[in-house]
Amino acid sequence: MEVGVSTRDVQQFDGDAVAVGVFSDDAEVQGPAATLDKAMAGVISQLRASGEITGTAGEVTLIHTLGKIEPERVAILGLGPRKRFTADRVRRAAAIASRALRKAGAKRVGLALAWAESGVNLAQAARAAAEGALLGLYAFDVYKAKKNGGNGGNEGACKEIEALTILGRGREPALRSAVERGRILAEATNFARDLGNEPPNVLSPEELANRARRMAEETGLECEIFGQKEMEKQGMGALLGVAQGSEREPRFIILRWRGGRKGEPGPAFVGKGITFDTGGISIKPAEGMQAMKMDMCGGAAVIGAMRAIALLKPAINVTGIVPTTENMPGGNAYRPGDILRASNGKTIEIVNTDAEGRLILADALSYAVKHQHTPIVDAATLTGACVIALGHVRAGLYSNDETLQRAIMAASETAGEKYWPMPMDEEYEAQIASEVADVKQTGGRPAGSITAAKVLENFVAETPWAHMDIAGVNDSEKRDAASDPGATGFAVRTFAELAMQLADRNGTSAR
Numbered sequence: 001m002e003v004g005v006s007t008r009d010v011q012q013f014d015g016d017a018v019a020v021g022v023f024s025d026d027a028e029v030q031g032p033a034a035t036l037d038k039a040m041a042g043v044i045s046q047l048r049a050s051g052e053i054t055g056t057a058g059e060v061t062l063i064h065t066l067g068k069i070e071p072e073r074v075a076i077l078g079l080g081p082r083k084r085f086t087a088d089r090v091r092r093a094a095a096i097a098s099r100a101l102r103k104a105g106a107k108r109v110g111l112a113l114a115w116a117e118s119g120v121n122l123a124q125a126a127r128a129a130a131e132g133a134l135l136g137l138y139a140f141d142v143y144k145a146k147k148n149g150g151n152g153g154n155e156g157a158c159k160e161i162e163a164l165t166i167l168g169r170g171r172e173p174a175l176r177s178a179v180e181r182g183r184i185l186a187e188a189t190n191f192a193r194d195l196g197n198e199p200p201n202v203l204s205p206e207e208l209a210n211r212a213r214r215m216a217e218e219t220g221l222e223c224e225i226f227g228q229k230e231m232e233k234q235g236m237g238a239l240l241g242v243a244q245g246s247e248r249e250p251r252f253i254i255l256r257w258r259g260g261r262k263g264e265p266g267p268a269f270v271g272k273g274i275t276f277d278t279g280g281i282s283i284k285p286a287e288g289m290q291a292m293k294m295d296m297c298g299g300a301a302v303i304g305a306m307r308a309i310a311l312l313k314p315a316i317n318v319t320g321i322v323p324t325t326e327n328m329p330g331g332n333a334y335r336p337g338d339i340l341r342a343s344n345g346k347t348i349e350i351v352n353t354d355a356e357g358r359l360i361l362a363d364a365l366s367y368a369v370k371h372q373h374t375p376i377v378d379a380a381t382l383t384g385a386c387v388i389a390l391g392h393v394r395a396g397l398y399s400n401d402e403t404l405q406r407a408i409m410a411a412s413e414t415a416g417e418k419y420w421p422m423p424m425d426e427e428y429e430a431q432i433a434s435e436v437a438d439v440k441q442t443g444g445r446p447a448g449s450i451t452a453a454k455v456l457e458n459f460v461a462e463t464p465w466a467h468m469d470i471a472g473v474n475d476s477e478k479r480d481a482a483s484d485p486g487a488t489g490f491a492v493r494t495f496a497e498l499a500m501q502l503a504d505r506n507g508t509s510a511r
């Protein structure tokens with residue numbers, strides 16, 4: 001799909017359909033909607049007055065223009081109250097509009113959702129509109145003869161939007177670069193969603209590494225991949241412990257973007273890459289286990305973010321690290337009671353083989369510390385406890401550094417992803433004290449997501465570090481107006497935005 005911009009007036013848009021917004025608390029229709037209203041003999045204000053259009057967030061009303069203007073169809077989007085208008089509202093409205101118009105068969109769609117009013121500036125709104133549309137139109141249907149696109153899989157022919165135009169006021173170059181940024185971020189997110197949605201028979205650790213390498217070749221990232229032998233040489237005993245129950249070999253994926261000063265290590269982004277989590281010997285219940293094909297979504301987010309970074313070209317060096325393996329039961333699987341030694345030398349007493357994520361991250365974080373990366377940020381579908389704490393709305397954020405935590409909260413807000421800071425008091429450490437090793441793998445049920453973060457903290461030394469537990473937000477079960485169910489690509493945009501903000505702070509002298 002082509003993505004473009006236009007600063008022309010909305011009634012001059014020459015595609016098949018155009019979307020405009022209305023606020024729920026405006027007495028009269030305003031902005032681009034008012035322009036169209038005039039061109040169409042007041043039909044929008046009439047629907048508004050009759051209560052058929054209320055402007056409630058999420059509302060979408062399709063009307064035929066019957067030749068009064070160039071586009072055949074107009075979609076009127078509810079934007080909610082003007083005073084609670086945010087970029088996120090634009091993102092969602094753009095997703096809903098483009099899905100509804102795709103379903104209606106529109107091929108060339110204009111979104112007039114970017115205009116500098118109501119506290120959201122033009123660039124933010126334009127970026128959010130592009131992001132929302134591309135995220136909303138995403139479908140994972142490579143294994144289906146009947147495609148999902150736009151018709152819920154009921155028709156053979158797939159309806160696709162061919163060209164998307166973001167209509168906005170203001171300077172065209174500014175509009176264009178905002179839309180381009182939105183496009184890159186959304187496509188990187190969709191790349192990560194593809195990885196998450198792939199079935200686990202296809203997406204083995206080796207295949208995940210192949211896809212990362214192919215992406216790196218396409219975008220100009222450096223890529224290094226360790227196999228089992230190299231991991232043994234590096235003493236990655238925690239990762240290898242988890243991997244030993246699987247017939248498939250583990251991989252350790254490293255992606256490097258060099259946009260900064262030579263020799264400066266820069267930040268590392270680390271992601272959990274369990275391509276399937278059975279729980280191992282501490283096996284999970286059968287019900288719902290298929291969702292554990294998505295236990296590599298932290299890793300996918302890192303790979304997706306590195307793709308976005310390669311295209312956005314921030315003036316900073318960034319390294320992406322993804323340890324990847326299956327967690328399987330088997331004759332050679334690791335056991336509760338085992339003691340594993342991570343590559344930083346610390347030993348871990350295993351109590352539950354289902355708590356495997358922290359083990360593979362232990363070696364990845366140790367690698368990041370050894371190579372002097374700072375700050376270190378990881379993303380992982382780490383604990384069910386985080387899902388209990390925060391549900392499917394926010395990811396948990398755990399950090400040893402307040403400045404970094406604030407930077408991530410700020411980046412996530414721009415990115416349109418929600419996190420919530422969790423406590424890291426040292427009192428929690430009592431739960432993971434071991435009689436026989438340096439640290440116990442799990443701290444029992446109380447505060448399970450915090451004690452998991454506390455285990456990780458053992459492997460970051462003094463480096464400023466943050467951990468993002470995305471177990472509740474990586475997978476969306478509900479089919480709603482804005483998105484298909486499946487992998488969400490959560491954390492891609494926060495990682496990419498953070499890299500951009502760190503680059504800005506790092507000065508612009510690099511390139």
Ligand code: BES
Nearest residue numbers: 352354355356381382383384385442471
């Ligand atoms: N991959 C799971 C966590 C998870 C749960 C992700 C639900 C997405 C949805 C992780 O490896 C796991 O099984 N964690 C255990 C840890 C426990 C044994 C200490 C958990 O949360 O139950």
Ligand code: ZN
Nearest residue numbers: 277354355356
């Ligand atoms: Zn597990």
Ligand code: ZN
Nearest residue numbers: 274277295357
């Ligand atoms: Zn897991």
